[in-house]
Amino acid sequence: MKKLISILDLSIDEIDKIFSIADIEKKLYQQYNNALEGKMLGNFFFQPSTRTQFSLQAAFMKLGGKVISCSDINQTRSGPPYFEPLDDMGHIVSSYCDIVAMRTINDMDTKLFVREMTVPFISAGSGNIEHPTQALVDLFSIKKYYKQINNNNILIIGTPRQRTINSFILGLSRYKNINVHILSQSGVYLMDEVFSKCSSINIAYYSSWEELISANILSSISIVYVDKIFNETKEYNYFIIQKDYLELMNKDVLILHPLPRTKELPKHIDVMPGAYYYRQAELGMYVRYALFLYFMNII
Secondary structure, three states, X not given: OOEEOOHHHOOHHHHHHHHHHHOOOOHHHHHOOOOOOOXXXXXXXXXXXXXXXXXXXXXXXXXXXXXXXXXXXXXXXXXXXXXOOHHHHHHHHHHHOOEEEEEEOOHHHHHHHHOOOXXXXXXXXXXXXXXXXXXXXXXXXXXXXHOOOOOEEEEEEOOOOOHHHHHHHHHHOOOOOEEEEEEOOOOOOOOHHHHXXXXXXXXXXXXXXXXXXXXXXXXXXXXXXXXXXXXXXXXXXXXXXXXXXXXXXXXXXXXXXXXXXXXXXXHHHHHOOOEOHHHHHHHHHHHHHHHHHHHOOOX
């Protein structure tokens, strides 16, 4: 039974297969129009979502399937006052659905929910640990832009203890000659459980733009991955990306952001040649199309 909780649950061959299907983009609508007719997706988002939630629903329905959803655990018996065990809920939901997607605030809730599931499962974000479908979207965006994922120097701007960054780096660990430079608040590093799985990647940390610039590596950066800074220390700095900094890099440097953005990514960056985050969100639809087709054994 296929379960996607970590990006590492997929082999590089499986990722390539998913990407080869996603690569046909809008032609997916015609080629697999009714591929999931008669199938039901259970879409449980116990934490707010825009892109992931709606793209999963839209993808499944455009493939001919139907969706049942819930956005508040308090609307189920697993909320107060009954607190039905989540593994019981997962077992029951398996009787109603052919595949389940779920987002939780606490990663332990995900582990409990899938414990007795008997249908395929896709994590749509699990606590602050991982967001595997977003990692697939991020990697696919790089492949679409550069035609390959190997041989990249990547600047990540954001707190390296959030699920988007965790899954992105874990996904990158499957590829060759990857160097990651992380700009974040001082004293905050990748969690040990993530870092221990990324031995193939060279990782360096910086706590200011000045430190990063003085390291003289910006001209080699091929990808800038921007996300939010969380207040894990008393220091709170958004590390706002500016055109002045981007001009120290290649003029076509790829700029990614999983969205939603706040002030860390000003709107004036939208006109830069490599600003790719809206396209990145669009590609998320095609990646999730392909993921459903793979998990439902259509491809």
